[in-house]
Amino acid sequence: MKMNLLGNAAxxxxxxxxxxxxxxxxxxxxxxxxxxxxxxxEYAKNIHMEWSINEKAxxxxxxxxxxxxxxxxxxxxxxxxxxxxxPVMCLAYIGVKGGMVxxxxxxxxxxxxxxxxxxxxxxxxxxxPVLDPSSPEEAYEMTKYAFTLSEKIGRPVxxxxxxxxxxxxxxxEVSDEVYEYxxxxxxxxxxxxxxxxxSYRRHIENFKIYNTMEQDDCEYNRACAAPESKIGIVTxxxxxxxxxxxxxxxxxxxxxxxVGRPYPFPTAxxxxxxxxxDEILVLEELEPFIEEQLQRIIPGDKIKGKYTETVPTAxxxxxxxxxxxxxxxxxLGERAExxxxxxxxxxxxxxxxxxxxxxxxxxxxxxxxxxxxGKKAVYCGDIGCYTLGxxxxxxxxxxxxxxGGGVTVAQGISSxxxxxxxxxxxxxxxxxxxxMTGVANAVYNRHNITVxxxxxxxTAMTGGQPHPGTGKTILKEDTVKIEIAGVxxxxxxxxxxxxxxxxxxxATATAIxxxxxxxxxxxxxxxxxxxxxxxxxxxxxxxxxxxxxxxxEIGCPAISxxxxxxxxAVIDTQSCYGCGICETVCKxxxxxxxxxxV
Amino acid sequence: MNILICGVGGQGTVLASKILAESxxxxxxxxxxxxxxIGMSQRGGxxxxxxxxxxxxxxxxxxGEADLLIAFEKCEAARSIPFLKKGGKAIVSMTEIKPVxxxxxxxxxxxxxxxxxxxxxxxxxxxxxxxxxxxxxxxANTFLLGAAVGNGLINISENAVKEAMKRLIKPKFYDINIxxxxxxxxxxQE
Ligand SMILES: Cc1ncc(C[n+]2csc(CCOP(=O)(O)OP(=O)(O)O)c2C)c(N)n1
Numbered sequence: 103m104k105m106n107l108l109g110n111a112a113x114x115x116x117x118x119x120x121x122x123x124x125x126x127x128x129x130x131x132x133x134x135x136x137x138x139x140x141x142x143x144e145y146a147k148n149i150h151m152e153w154s155i156n157e158k159a160x161x162x163x164x165x166x167x168x169x170x171x172x173x174x175x176x177x178x179x180x181x182x183x184x185x186x187x188x189p190v191m192c193l194a195y196i197g198v199k200g201g202m203v204x205x206x207x208x209x210x211x212x213x214x215x216x217x218x219x220x221x222x223x224x225x226x227x228x229x230x231p232v233l234d235p236s237s238p239e240e241a242y243e244m245t246k247y248a249f250t251l252s253e254k255i256g257r258p259v260x261x262x263x264x265x266x267x268x269x270x271x272x273x274x275e276v277s278d279e280v281y282e283y284x285x286x287x288x289x290x291x292x293x294x295x296x297x298x299x300x301s302y303r304r305h306i307e308n309f310k311i312y313n314t315m316e317q318d319d320c321e322y323n324r325a326c327a328a329p330e331s332k333i334g335i336v337t338x339x340x341x342x343x344x345x346x347x348x349x350x351x352x353x354x355x356x357x358x359x360x361v362g363r364p365y366p367f368p369t370a371x372x373x374x375x376x377x378x379x380d381e382i383l384v385l386e387e388l389e390p391f392i393e394e395q396l397q398r399i400i401p402g403d404k405i406k407g408k409y410t411e412t413v414p415t416a417x418x419x420x421x422x423x424x425x426x427x428x429x430x431x432x433x434l435g436e437r438a439e440x441x442x443x444x445x446x447x448x449x450x451x452x453x454x455x456x457x458x459x460x461x462x463x464x465x466x467x468x469x470x471x472x473x474x475x476g477k478k479a480v481y482c483g484d485i486g487c488y489t490l491g492x493x494x495x496x497x498x499x500x501x502x503x504x505x506g507g508g509v510t511v512a513q514g515i516s517s518x519x520x521x522x523x524x525x526x527x528x529x530x531x532x533x534x535x536x537x538m539t540g541v542a543n544a545v546y547n548r549h550n551i552t553v554x555x556x557x558x559x560x561t562a563m564t565g566g567q568p569h570p571g572t573g574k575t576i577l578k579e580d581t582v583k584i585e586i587a588g589v590x591x592x593x594x595x596x597x598x599x600x601x602x603x604x605x606x607x608x609a610t611a612t613a614i615x616x617x618x619x620x621x622x623x624x625x626x627x628x629x630x631x632x633x634x635x636x637x638x639x640x641x642x643x644x645x646x647x648x649x650x651x652x653x654x655e656i657g658c659p660a661i662s663x664x665x666x667x668x669x670x671a672v673i674d675t676q677s678c679y680g681c682g683i684c685e686t687v688c689k690x691x692x693x694x695x696x697x698x699x700v
Numbered sequence: 701m702n703i704l705i706c707g708v709g710g711q712g713t714v715l716a717s718k719i720l721a722e723s724x725x726x727x728x729x730x731x732x733x734x735x736x737x738i739g740m741s742q743r744g745g746x747x748x749x750x751x752x753x754x755x756x757x758x759x760x761x762x763x764g765e766a767d768l769l770i771a772f773e774k775c776e777a778a779r780s781i782p783f784l785k786k787g788g789k790a791i792v793s794m795t796e797i798k799p800v801x802x803x804x805x806x807x808x809x810x811x812x813x814x815x816x817x818x819x820x821x822x823x824x825x826x827x828x829x830x831x832x833x834x835x836x837x838x839x840a841n842t843f844l845l846g847a848a849v850g851n852g853l854i855n856i857s858e859n860a861v862k863e864a865m866k867r868l869i870k871p872k873f874y875d876i877n878i879x880x881x882x883x884x885x886x887x888x889q890e
Contacts, residue, residue: 104725106725106734108736132738132739213739213740214741237758266735269735270733270734270736270758270760271718271721271732271733271735272733272759273725273730273731340758346757346758347756347758420760421760421762422763442764442781442784442821444779444782445817446810446814447808447810448778448779449799449801450799450801450807451745451746451775451776452745452801453740453741453742453743454799454800455743456743456744493800494800494806495804563740565742653800654804657800657804658800659799659800661803674797676837677710
């Protein structure tokens with residue numbers, strides 16, 4: 103059957119066709135839709151699926167199922183692999199029985215990530231084979247193949263798509279068949295227990311397996327002949343597809359090597375490819391991974407890439423970059439762009455907190471409390487929609503490092519700056535993923551910080567996934583709802599209060615109290631994300647006096663200045679979500695709930 | 701065929717590109733490719749969707765190669781103009797969504813200059829939300845698709861788009877979207 107599938111959906115369909123029985127992941131752009139697509143199939147009802155509390159939990163739980171002979175899928179974004187790296191590194195030694203495919207989505211740019219790390223390099227470091235699809239079609243086929251390969255070598259396999267494969271769609275031929283097998287359950291054996299002598303033996307074995315694979319004929323590593331060509335181009339991932347377009351458009355026939363399985367590197371094929379070429383151009387995003395592998399086996403200075411400054415070292419490789427690099431490489435000169443240029447300076451449009459977002463109210467309340475106390479404060483932010491609190495006019499994110507990092511960074515800030523209030527903001531999903539340990543650390547080590555948990559009842563940034571505080575599973579079934587305030591109290595936090603951020607007055611008073619508290623204090627700001635709550639009403643401005651306080655204080659995207667009426671504020675009823683904080687901040691009292699229907 | 705759809709995160713551009721890709725296949729294309737903006741930009745940032753139906757391995761339209769631009773917002777239309785072929789066509793909603801930085805007075809939203817730039821570089825059809833109620837709501841995407849089909853700017857049949865909509869839109873919202881699509885077809889033929 104032909105289907106238009108997003109790369110991520112193609113991976114989900116591939117896993118289904120391969121008979122996956124256990125699928126676990128933690129949301130993260132650009133990987134999230136893999137689990138979401140699979141969870142919406144009929145097939146999902148007969149297998150175990152979960153949004154795990156974080157990537158480490160996902161990998162470990164899946165490992166247990168794979169030890170028991172089930173085929174398992176684990177999904178995450180690239181930084182998720184940092185969190186899961188402990189189990190994944192060890193699994194490279196211990197291995198699996200049922201096929202284990204770990205999908206790690208990389209994000210050149212980066213577009214929606216903290217880092218531009220390259221999972222191919224991680225895979226080589228960990229000694230785990232990695233596959234790098236160039237399109238959604240290939241992602242589908244590679245996913246099925248990855249399960250087979252994993253079982254053949256008894257080791258996990260990583261599939262590493264990038265954003266432009268995950269979030270591209272193509273017409274994919276999908277089969278209805280599902281691979282049938284009977285897992286025999288967990289069989290006790292010392293091989294499942296990692297001990298130094300076993301690790302030593304496995305290290306030797308791994309090296310042998312992967313060294314042998316360097317000589318093999320994997321269908322995803324392929325050379326394209328061009329008998330006349332004295333130069334060669336090597337690519338991997340989506341760059342392979344873009345180079346095909348560029349060469350077609352320029353009408354060039356050039357010898358190519360496509361590396362779809364970068365580790366173990368196809369040494370034999372690469373040597374064969376390099377034999378009669380004078381120069382090799384390596385076009386790849388992120389790290390110079392293929393380039394380094396080629397340098398390992400090909401002496402001299404034939405290879406051009408990032409180390410020769412022929413190819414940029416950061417960011418995406420777009421069609422235009424690639425065309426220019428190839429033309430430069432071939433001495434065809436820079437290609438003049440045919441595109442029209444717009445001579446108007448356009449305002450940039452960075453992402454913002456939505457109109458009606460409860461985070462805006464929480465930030466505003468805490469900021470008001472800080473102003474009221476008159477003491478210096480540092481806002482330690484974290485990863486989620488609330489990172490957008492960095493923008494003007496809120497400016498309530500002074501640091502942001504990694505998931506869960508805000509709570510712990512605040513502890514160092516507070517220790518090093520005793521005259522400063524250290525305030526951490528953390529989302530509910532992030533709290534469960536990696537915030538709880540930081541709170542325990544603060545309590546145990548007697549730090550003096552205030553932690554604001556922004557409980558919007560969803561994982562908003564990644565598109566609204568349930569988490570342990572929501573009482574729902576990925577399959578929308580009911581489950582235990584873990585109360586954040588209860589967790590905090592159990593961790594020994596001396597001051598724990600819940601409050602509604604939209605009640606600005608009460609929220610500000612609570613924040614003052616929490617900041618006054620000597621020790622670890624926590625406020626749970628509870629109000630749902632606009633994506634999970636109905637729109638209650640909208641607001642309107644009547645007889646605006648043009649003081650701009652609403653705009654300058656809260657920066658809501660639904661409020662703008664009307665250029666026709668001399669700079670008065672107007673509220674766009676389409677995007678207003680009726681949170682009402684503009685009404686509270688409008689000192690002249692000109693903002694009111696609108697009467698009509700929503 | 702290369703179609704670029706642009707707008708502001710939250711406006712429904714992704715559904716529009718899905719419908720286009722699906723209808724292209726219904727109408728007999730072997731492959732339809734799309735490249736989406738999914739992630740942080742969906743929170744009110746600039747978003748683009750690329751839709752391509754022939755002779756390409758990658759879903760991303762090179763600069764200067766789009767046959768048609770479908771813009772959900774005026775400033776985003778101007779921003780995407782470099783994608784358009786010389787004299788390419790554009791369907792542009794006159795909707796203005798001012799970034800917060802504009803309201804704060806940090807940046808300018810020069811509406812007339814944007815319009816001039818769009819006109820200079822394309823054969824544009826402008827649609828005013830004041831005259832077309834569907835442009836103000838959740839059905840702006842299907843309305844604009846209707847405008848593109850109605851004006852003969854895409855080589856895709858009305859029936860294929862309707863069939864694609866049936867497959868991709870929740871039954872609850874199907875009727876209203878068909879209405880929006882049909883209104884879009886008319887809005888353009890006038
Ligand atoms: C280690 C790691 N895993 C996953 C992600 C992807 N990610 C970004 S924000 C986020 C969670 C956001 O949810 P929450 O903390 O509830 O805040 P909200 O977006 O709802 O405000 C996730 C999982 C990441 N950046 N890093």
